[in-house]
Amino acid sequence: MVLQTDLTPRFEVRPLEAKDVPVASAILSHTNIFHSPMWSVAHPDDQTKRCYDSYKSVDYLVSAAIASQLSYAVYDKEYQFKRPASAATDGALCWDDTNLTATSQQLLDEIDSPIVSICMAYDGFHPLNLSRVTDLFNILPLFAAMHEHFHEIDARDAKSWEPTATGQVIMRTGTSTRVDYAGLGLMKLMAHWEMKDAAAKGFRGINIETLHPAVDKVWMNPPAPFKAERVNIFNMNELTVEKDGEKVVAAPQVDILAGRIYIDLTS
Numbered sequence: 001m002v003l004q005t006d007l008t009p010r011f012e013v014r015p016l017e018a019k020d021v022p023v024a025s026a027i028l029s030h031t032n033i034f035h036s037p038m039w040s041v042a043h044p045d046d047q048t049k050r051c052y053d054s055y056k057s058v059d060y061l062v063s064a065a066i067a068s069q070l071s072y073a074v075y076d077k078e079y080q081f082k083r084p085a086s087a088a089t090d091g092a093l094c095w096d097d098t099n100l101t102a103t104s105q106q107l108l109d110e111i112d113s114p115i116v117s118i119c120m121a122y123d124g125f126h127p128l129n130l131s132r133v134t135d136l137f138n139i140l141p142l143f144a145a146m147h148e149h150f151h152e153i154d155a156r157d158a159k160s161w162e163p164t165a166t167g168q169v170i171m172r173t174g175t176s177t178r179v180d181y182a183g184l185g186l187m188k189l190m191a192h193w194e195m196k197d198a199a200a201k202g203f204r205g206i207n208i209e210t211l212h213p214a215v216d217k218v219w220m221n222p223p224a225p226f227k228a229e230r231v232n233i234f235n236m237n238e239l240t241v242e243k244d245g246e247k248v249v250a251a252p253q254v255d256i257l258a259g260r261i262y263i264d265l266t267s
Contacts, residue, residue, distance in 0.1 A: 010078055011186070013193065016071045016118065018063070022093040023113045024073065024120070025062045029054040030111065031176040034104040038211045038236060038256045042142050050139060051107060052097040057135035064128055065120035065173055072119055072194070074177075074186050079114035086112035108180065117177040117186045119194060124162070124169040124207065145241050145250050150209060150260050153232045161205060161262060170198050172208035175215065188218045195226050199265040206263040207231075216259050225267040231260040 016024055032039045033051040043050055065071040081087040083094065091113030096102070102110075122128065137144035163169040177186050198206055210216035220228045236254040240247045 012075050012077060013072050014075055015069060016066045016073050018066060021062050021066060023091055023111060023115050024118050025055050025058050026093050026111050027118055027178060028058055028174055028176045030107055031179060035179050038254055042251045042254050048100050048102050053139045057139055060132040061173060065122050068122040070121045070170055073115045074117035074190060075114045076116045082112045091115060116181040119175045119190050121170045121172045123166055124171045125166045142251055145239060146258055149239055156231060167202055168204050170203050170206045172206060191218050192223050195222055195263060204266050208261050210259045211256060219261045222263055227264040227267050229262045231262055233257055233259040
C-alpha cells in the first residue's frame with residue numbers, strides 16, 4: 001500500500017511489513033553504530049561486530065514496531081538493485097556476520113533494498129517487553145542508562161499524557177535514514193507526515209526521544225496546528241552511572257543533547 005505524502009515523485013511511503021524486519025534492523029543498526037553523533041562516539045571500537053550484534057538485538061524492537069502498524073518506510077522508486085536475487089524479493093540483506101573486516105561502506109552496499117529511511121513506533125497502551133531488549137542494553141550500555149534517566153527526570157503527571165486506551169498516544173522508537181540518502185529532507189518530511197497521519201487516526205499525542213540535533217529541531221517545530229512540549233533535555237556528557245559504589249560520568253566524550261518531546265495533536 002502506497003501512502004500519500006509530500007515527497008517528490010522519486011520516493012513513496014509504505015507501511016513496514018514483517019518481511020522488512022531484516023532490512024529495517026540493518027538500516028537502524030548501521031546508521032546508529034557508524035554515523036550517529038552519539039553512538040559512533042560512545043562506542044568507536046569494534047564497530048563492525050557491534051553493528052552485527054546490534055542488528056540481532058533489535059529484532060524484537062523492530063518486529064514489535066512493525067506489528068503495531070504504526071511504522072513506515074520511504075522507498076526509492078529509482079533504486080537499482082545490486083543483485084538479481086535482491087530484485088526478485090524487492091530487497092534483501094546480504095550481510096555475512098563472520099566478516100569482521102567489512103567496512104561501513106561494504107555493509108551499506110549489502111543492504112540491497114529500495115527502503116532508504118524508516119520510522120518506527122508503537123501504541124503506548126501496549127508497552128514493550130523490556131526483558132526482550134537486554135541484549136541491546138548490553139551492546140549499548142549507555143542506552144539503558146539514558147532511558148532510565150529520561151524517566152527519572154520526567155516531571156509530568158502521568159494522567160496528563162499517558163494513554164488509557166488503544167489509539168491515544170504513539171511512542172516513537174526510532175528513525176534512521178541511510179547515509180547515502182542523508183541531506184534530502186526525508187526525515188523532516190516523514191516526521192510532519194507522521195504527525196498528520198497520527199492525528200487523522202485519532203491519536204492525541206506522540207512521545208519521542210531525540211539524540212540528534214536535526215531530529216530534535218524538526219520535532220520541536222511541528223507544522224500547525226500541532227504543538228511541541230519540551231519534556232526534558234540533558235547533555236549526555238553529564239549523565240552519571242554508579243560504578244564500584246561511586247557516581248561517575250558514563251560517557252564524558254559524548255557532547256550530545258538528549259531530549260524528550262511530546263507532540264500535542266489535539267490543537
